[in-house]
Amino acid sequence: MSLLDFSSDAFMVAFFLYCFAFLFYVIAIAGKKWSNRDPKQHEKRWGRIAFIVSTAGLVAHLTFFFTRWIGGKQIPTSNMYEFMTFLGMAIMIAYTIVYAMYRKPLLGMFAIPLTIIIVAYASVFPQEVQPLIPALNSVWLKVHVTTAALGEAFFAVGFAAGLMYLLRVINFTDKTKQARRAQFWVEFTLYSIIVIVGFIIAVFGFRFAGYEASFTQEKVLIDNKGQDSTIVDTVNYYLPPIVQPYNSQIVEFQSFLGMDKPLFEAPYWMNGVNAGRKLNTVVWSIIAGTLLYGVLRLILRKRLGAAIHPVMEGIDADDLDEISYRAIAIGFPIFTLGGLIFAMIWAEIAWGRFWGWDPKEVWALITWLFYSAYLHFRLSRGWQGLRSAWLAVIGFVIVLFTLIGVNLIIAGLHSYSGV
Amino acid sequence: MLTVENTKCECGHQNAVGTVLCESCGKPLLKDLQQSDTPLEMRYDGVARRSQKSNQTVIDKIWSFFSSVKIAIYLIVITFLTAMLGTIYPQESTFINNFDPSTYYEQTYGLPGKLYYMLGLSHTYESWWFIGLLVMIGTSLVICSLDRVLPLYRALNKQQIRKHHQFISRQKTVFAADIGGDPKEWMTNFGTQLKRRGYKVHQEEGQGTALLAEKNRFSRWGPYINHIGLILFLLAILARSIPGWQMDAYVSVPDGDTVKIAGTNYYIKSEKFIIEFYTDDELPEQLQGKARAKNYETQAVLYACVSVCNDPLKEPVLEEVKRHNIIVNHPLVYDGLKLYQFDFDLKPRLNAVNPILEDKQSGEKYGPFYLPMKDSALQHKLGPFTLDLYANYMEFALNSEGKPTTLSREPNAPAFVFTVKGPGLKPEGEPYIYFPMQKDKVKFAQDTINREIADKIQIRVDGMENVDFSEATTHLNVRVDKALPYLWIGAVFSMLGLIMGSYWQHRRIWLRIDDGQLVLGAHTNKNWFGMRSDVAHALKKVGIEIDPKTLDNGGKNA
Numbered sequence: 001m002s003l004l005d006f007s008s009d010a011f012m013v014a015f016f017l018y019c020f021a022f023l024f025y026v027i028a029i030a031g032k033k034w035s036n037r038d039p040k041q042h043e044k045r046w047g048r049i050a051f052i053v054s055t056a057g058l059v060a061h062l063t064f065f066f067t068r069w070i071g072g073k074q075i076p077t078s079n080m081y082e083f084m085t086f087l088g089m090a091i092m093i094a095y096t097i098v099y100a101m102y103r104k105p106l107l108g109m110f111a112i113p114l115t116i117i118i119v120a121y122a123s124v125f126p127q128e129v130q131p132l133i134p135a136l137n138s139v140w141l142k143v144h145v146t147t148a149a150l151g152e153a154f155f156a157v158g159f160a161a162g163l164m165y166l167l168r169v170i171n172f173t174d175k176t177k178q179a180r181r182a183q184f185w186v187e188f189t190l191y192s193i194i195v196i197v198g199f200i201i202a203v204f205g206f207r208f209a210g211y212e213a214s215f216t217q218e219k220v221l222i223d224n225k226g227q228d229s230t231i232v233d234t235v236n237y238y239l240p241p242i243v244q245p246y247n248s249q250i251v252e253f254q255s256f257l258g259m260d261k262p263l264f265e266a267p268y269w270m271n272g273v274n275a276g277r278k279l280n281t282v283v284w285s286i287i288a289g290t291l292l293y294g295v296l297r298l299i300l301r302k303r304l305g306a307a308i309h310p311v312m313e314g315i316d317a318d319d320l321d322e323i324s325y326r327a328i329a330i331g332f333p334i335f336t337l338g339g340l341i342f343a344m345i346w347a348e349i350a351w352g353r354f355w356g357w358d359p360k361e362v363w364a365l366i367t368w369l370f371y372s373a374y375l376h377f378r379l380s381r382g383w384q385g386l387r388s389a390w391l392a393v394i395g396f397v398i399v400l401f402t403l404i405g406v407n408l409i410i411a412g413l414h415s416y417s418g419v
Numbered sequence: 420m421l422t423v424e425n426t427k428c429e430c431g432h433q434n435a436v437g438t439v440l441c442e443s444c445g446k447p448l449l450k451d452l453q454q455s456d457t458p459l460e461m462r463y464d465g466v467a468r469r470s471q472k473s474n475q476t477v478i479d480k481i482w483s484f485f486s487s488v489k490i491a492i493y494l495i496v497i498t499f500l501t502a503m504l505g506t507i508y509p510q511e512s513t514f515i516n517n518f519d520p521s522t523y524y525e526q527t528y529g530l531p532g533k534l535y536y537m538l539g540l541s542h543t544y545e546s547w548w549f550i551g552l553l554v555m556i557g558t559s560l561v562i563c564s565l566d567r568v569l570p571l572y573r574a575l576n577k578q579q580i581r582k583h584h585q586f587i588s589r590q591k592t593v594f595a596a597d598i599g600g601d602p603k604e605w606m607t608n609f610g611t612q613l614k615r616r617g618y619k620v621h622q623e624e625g626q627g628t629a630l631l632a633e634k635n636r637f638s639r640w641g642p643y644i645n646h647i648g649l650i651l652f653l654l655a656i657l658a659r660s661i662p663g664w665q666m667d668a669y670v671s672v673p674d675g676d677t678v679k680i681a682g683t684n685y686y687i688k689s690e691k692f693i694i695e696f697y698t699d700d701e702l703p704e705q706l707q708g709k710a711r712a713k714n715y716e717t718q719a720v721l722y723a724c725v726s727v728c729n730d731p732l733k734e735p736v737l738e739e740v741k742r743h744n745i746i747v748n749h750p751l752v753y754d755g756l757k758l759y760q761f762d763f764d765l766k767p768r769l770n771a772v773n774p775i776l777e778d779k780q781s782g783e784k785y786g787p788f789y790l791p792m793k794d795s796a797l798q799h800k801l802g803p804f805t806l807d808l809y810a811n812y813m814e815f816a817l818n819s820e821g822k823p824t825t826l827s828r829e830p831n832a833p834a835f836v837f838t839v840k841g842p843g844l845k846p847e848g849e850p851y852i853y854f855p856m857q858k859d860k861v862k863f864a865q866d867t868i869n870r871e872i873a874d875k876i877q878i879r880v881d882g883m884e885n886v887d888f889s890e891a892t893t894h895l896n897v898r899v900d901k902a903l904p905y906l907w908i909g910a911v912f913s914m915l916g917l918i919m920g921s922y923w924q925h926r927r928i929w930l931r932i933d934d935g936q937l938v939l940g941a942h943t944n945k946n947w948f949g950m951r952s953d954v955a956h957a958l959k960k961v962g963i964e965i966d967p968k969t970l971d972n973g974g975k976n977a
Contacts, residue, residue: 318971326946336913350748351896373499
């Protein structure tokens with residue numbers, strides 16, 4: 001067995017251990033109300049079991065990372081799959097550090113599913129080791145990507161604690177306008193997370209079923225001498241095409257649920273590389289996510305926020321507020337170093353300019369400015385509790401956009417392959 | 420109406436206007452604050468700042484505006500919101516040549532693109548308002564820091580050990596109890612426990628019933644050091660507009676050529692450009708068959724001109740100063756000048772040919788003669804024939820009126836027009852057009868253009884050894900940036916300040932015992948969890964066991 005195969009196995013082990021750890025955290029929290037047990041004792045016992053399992057998962061994940069590094073002869077942080085798995089691992093490291101400080105098992109109930117989703121999301125992307133292009137062949141690749149991801153991982157933990165805070169303090173029976181607005185946005189946040197899960201399910205579901213369709217798309221290019229030429233691209237779909245690329249012809253189309261041609265065509269201004277396919281993926285994610293959300297609502301018979309809220313009872317809201325803030329305060333210097341300073345040093349060495357207003361650079365700056373505003377709001381304007389928790393949630397949305405959205409929507413120096 | 424505020428505290432200390440807590444004993448000075456019992460606002464220890472002066476001049480008003488953290492946050496928020504807009508479509512600066520922004524955005528993105536261009540968002544980051552925002556953030560950084568760091572320094576530099584009872588009991592972390600025994604001994608004992616946790620302990624002289632314990636005060640300077648770093652950083656960016664501090668140019672060098680780097684005294688030669696691709700064995704399945712570059716480099720030599728540098732008629736005298744293989748991530752660096760591998764072009768480029776002239780009537784061959792594409796000699800004598808160069812086109816084409824013209828200054832389709840004199844030709848000479856490249860000869864029908872002279876003579880190349888061409892052209896990016904060292908110094912300061920301020924927290928504990936009644940108050944700028952556990956730990960060591968959480972007096976968690 002080659003080292004790379006061993007590495008993939010370690011990854012699977014890590015994934016399942018995370019799933020079990022999550023389960024045990026749920027037992028630790030939800031099981032407190034079970035009969036014939038002392039709630040404190042129960043939480044302590046299961047909390048410890050869950051922490052041991054999640055740590056074992058992290059060890060397996062680290063094994064994956066280092067064996068892939070040795071087997072692939074380059075640090076596995078150079079394409080979307082490798083980067084996202086690394087981010088998942090960094091979140092586990094950040095979580096472990098924060099856990100060591102505060103010893104709150106409940107944090108795992110939110111941080112670990114976040115890791116699971118990110119790791120599963122990573123698996124959507126091609127997993128082969130790809131040889132580096134010369135621009136990436138630098139020691140700064142290792143330094144910049146790993147520190148930036150670690151900083152972002154602390155923001156992720158801050159997000160998890162912030163979301164927990166919201167679920168803990170928002171009163172889901174209150175009917176005032178303000179409370180309704182808060183309930184709506186918490187529900188929307190949970191729904192968005194479920195849409196991402198829906199995306200993963202849709203991609204894996206159709207991949208497993210072997211679905212394929214393809215189109216040819218005509219594009220007219222005008223070169224710098226004013227001569228026009230037409231190029232024909234083939235666009236392959238792995239999800240049934242609800243939206244076809246702009247100005248394209250069907251080459252192959254497997255019928256899906258009686259649908260044997262696309263329902264819409266992408267608008268003309270969506271002419272980027274595979275823009276039509278990306279739009280189709282978004283449509284599918286929303287469909288799958290909404291279905292999943294609907295099923296959950298039918299089972300629970302109330303809004304997800306209202307269903308999770310009782311589980312959070314008995315947790316000190318102030319602790320959650322402080323954990324969220326602390327995680328962000330720890331992550332901020334790391335992100336500054338990795339996401340901006342190391343990035344600038346590398347940009348200076350590779351391109352001769354430390355800053356070029358590339359979309360990825362701008363979004364890293366936006367992330368940094370956002371969290372510095374967060375810290376100032378908190379320290380000088382006394383924004384704590386609810387407002388601070390909302391900012392932690394919005395901040396992580398910006399982080400995710402910087403990491404994924406920029407690559408998928410805006411092209412630039414950092415574009416990796418996308419689905 | 421102007422009233423003179425009485426700012427003298429009962430302890431006898433005269434405080435500045437705007438002081439919230441007495442600088443000496445810590446007693447709240449404002450009436451409504453004295454009557455309440457909520458935890459105190461401890462920011463800057465309640466000391467007055469310059470921006471809080473009551474009658475303000477214009478400068479004071481500007482100072483007050485920029486010293487407000489609220490304004491600073493607004494500036495930050497506006498900056499990142501507008502920065503977002505700039506990423507919607509590619510910025511103008513990402514296009515290098517042959518790009519007309521006034522039509523590009525509309526053609527590519529339609530109406531939204533047109534609006535984007537008209538609003539000036541296609542050059543967001545160079546626009547006056549965006550740069551203005553950055554300058555305002557810089558100003559705010561300077562003023563906010565100065566406005567706060569001086570009072571804070573004063574407050575922390577001369578601290579009273581014995582604080583007002585209200586000051587202690589209205590901290591966010593508090594503890595009160597009756598203690599038996601000798602209060603001084605108890606205090607000393609408790610102080611020892613705090614020392615073990617890294618605190619500097621100051622016990623009141625004499626009675627010994629008041630105590631101040633403090634640790635990590637240096638972390639309070641973190642934010643200011645960070646701000647100084649950021650200011651340096653922003654100044655370094657502004658300094659780049661000083662003439663000569665910054666240069667950003669591109670130079671294209673065909674294999675074997677030596678090219679002057681415009682605006683400098685240097686010449687760069689590319690001895691050879693090498694490119695290596697990944698083989699299929701090294702690539703995963705989906706990438707196979709695609710040319711994925713593994714490595715490319717320019718074997719470069721940098722020359723400095725030592726004399727005859729600016730005479731276009733004479734060859735400059737060059738001296739080699741540096742030899743380096745330029746690879747991505749490994750630029751050539753010499754005395755502040757940096758040359759980066761930017762791009763390459765694998766289209767072969769014709770440098771020179773050595774053609775012969777054939778007299779078709781006699782069958783005689785003359786030559787070969789040296790004919791470079793650029794700067795050829797104006798006259799060539801070949802046996803009985805004389806060739807006078809009449810015109811030279813680099814990229815030959817016929818314009819809309821059917822007249823010859825050149826499309827560029829690169830020898831992509833070179834053509835030479837000679838006036839040929841010699842046996843069998845008119846005495847005043849006859850024109851002859853010569854295309855060195857076979858493809859152009861066919862495309863433009865050389866023999867048809869030349870008409871009857873084509874039957875008398877022919878200029879052609881005998882064999883590939885008489886053709887000199889470059890296999891590749893390397894494109895290098897030339898950089899000078901003198902502000903760079905200051906930029907990095909700024910970054911180091913900023914980082915240092917961030918680490919100081921984030922990973923250590925300033926913690927202080929005040930105690931006093933009056934008639935066997937202990938009150939303890941503790942303050943930190945961050946991490947109350949750690950603050951409480953420090954206090955609970957020391958209390959436990961002196962025999963008082965409590966849950967750290969019960970020390971919390973409510974209030975905000977800054």
